[in-house]
Amino acid sequence: MGEPNGVHEKGMTFTQHMAEMQQEFPEASGEFTALMQEIMLSAKIISREVRKAGLADALGLTGHVNVQGEAVQYLDEFANQTIIRNVHHGGHLCALSSEENEDLIEIPDRYPTGKYTLTIDPLDGSSNIDANVSIGTIWSIHRRRTPEGPGQIEDVLQPGRDQVAAGYVIYGSSTILVYTSGAGVHGFTLDPSIGEFLLSHPNLRTPEIGLIYSTNEGHSASWHPRDQQAVEIWKSGRGPGGKPYSARYIGSLVADFHRNLLYGGVFLYPPTVSHREGKLRLLSEAAPLAMVCEAAGGLASTGRGRILDVIPTSLHQRVPLYIGSRREVELIERLYREIPD
Numbered sequence: 001m002g003e004p005n006g007v008h009e010k011g012m013t014f015t016q017h018m019a020e021m022q023q024e025f026p027e028a029s030g031e032f033t034a035l036m037q038e039i040m041l042s043a044k045i046i047s048r049e050v051r052k053a054g055l056a057d058a059l060g061l062t063g064h065v066n067v068q069g070e071a072v073q074y075l076d077e078f079a080n081q082t083i084i085r086n087v088h089h090g091g092h093l094c095a096l097s098s099e100e101n102e103d104l105i106e107i108p109d110r111y112p113t114g115k116y117t118l119t120i121d122p123l124d125g126s127s128n129i130d131a132n133v134s135i136g137t138i139w140s141i142h143r144r145r146t147p148e149g150p151g152q153i154e155d156v157l158q159p160g161r162d163q164v165a166a167g168y169v170i171y172g173s174s175t176i177l178v179y180t181s182g183a184g185v186h187g188f189t190l191d192p193s194i195g196e197f198l199l200s201h202p203n204l205r206t207p208e209i210g211l212i213y214s215t216n217e218g219h220s221a222s223w224h225p226r227d228q229q230a231v232e233i234w235k236s237g238r239g240p241g242g243k244p245y246s247a248r249y250i251g252s253l254v255a256d257f258h259r260n261l262l263y264g265g266v267f268l269y270p271p272t273v274s275h276r277e278g279k280l281r282l283l284s285e286a287a288p289l290a291m292v293c294e295a296a297g298g299l300a301s302t303g304r305g306r307i308l309d310v311i312p313t314s315l316h317q318r319v320p321l322y323i324g325s326r327r328e329v330e331l332i333e334r335l336y337r338e339i340p341d
């Protein structure tokens with residue numbers, strides 16, 4: 001689905017934007033728009049709960065949350081259940097998968113099935129909640145592969161390049177929803193006073209070169225020499241940016257990715273001794289952010305090729321992730337070619 005011109009006026013609501021998109025593209029089904037609305041509603045509900053969490057935790061205001069560890073688990077579960085509940089009855093999905101559920105989530109028999117699948121990371125970075133650090137929700141939509149009936153695992157195990165749409169919500173100093181359905185990337189900021197997401201970042205483009213690297217450098221002793229070398233190049237001013245880069249690492253993927261998308265920069269989670277395949281999940285983290293990144297003019301790679309071309313073999317598969325400004329990711333890919341395993 002491409003993006004038309006003239007539907008990107010700042011301040012328009014997400015609902016208006018989706019309605020106009022549908023008019024521009026008659027083939028864009030109401031089913032897709034309805035699914036997006038359900039995701040948006042989930043984001044509003046999760047945002048409300050995340051905002052309450054600090055207060056509840058500090059003052060013990062709710063029955064759910066009294067001690068810090070419970071707050072985290074409660075919010076993870078709350079976010080997961082909120083999304084599942086909002087999307088499973090609408091008849092748009094044939095199955096879902098979530099980082100919180102080991103197996104495929106089926107649509108209950110009492111509801112109709114539809115032509116899409118949804119994969120979610122309901123609350124990424126949730127270990128940061130107690131410190132009031134930004135967290136996020138990541139989601140990815142594919143068209144089903146099986147013709148009808150309950151969705152099967154192959155409906156979800158699809159490469160990122162076949163995503164129909166993908167995006168994330170960041171619960172930060174404001175709540176922002178960023179999505180792409182192919183050609184353009186658009187960001188909407190939640191105005192809590194009216195309960196609407198308003199278009200704030202139309203047609204986002206990421207800088208070709210970014211002077212930020214984001215990684216857990218505490219693991220660098222166990223990195224492969226090519227990852228160590230890349231970071232040394234950026235720090236020493238020999239990178240594409242031509243001067244020493246800044247290190248910025250929140251440890252919350254959506255927040256690190258979003259900052260780099262806006263300012264330029266590269267995020268990397270290479271293989272480490274404790275995560276030999278990388279830490280981040282292909283279907284619920286890497287592939288959706290890769291679709292957003294590429295649509296904004298950036299690159300996302302495993303080091304050996306596009307994240308979007310990786311064929312998944314299991315729901316919770318992990319991959320090395322290098323994502324962000326084009327020139328920094330190209331540097332990584334060059335080092336992968338030059339420095340053998």
Ligand code: AHM
Binds near residue numbers: 123124252253254279
């Ligand atoms: P999670 O899905 O268990 O929350 O883990 C994912 C998070 C990402 O948000 C973040 O980029 C990464 O883990 C941070 O890992 P580390 O603490 O090893 O730096």
Ligand code: MG
Binds near residue numbers: 124125
């Ligand atoms: Mg996660």
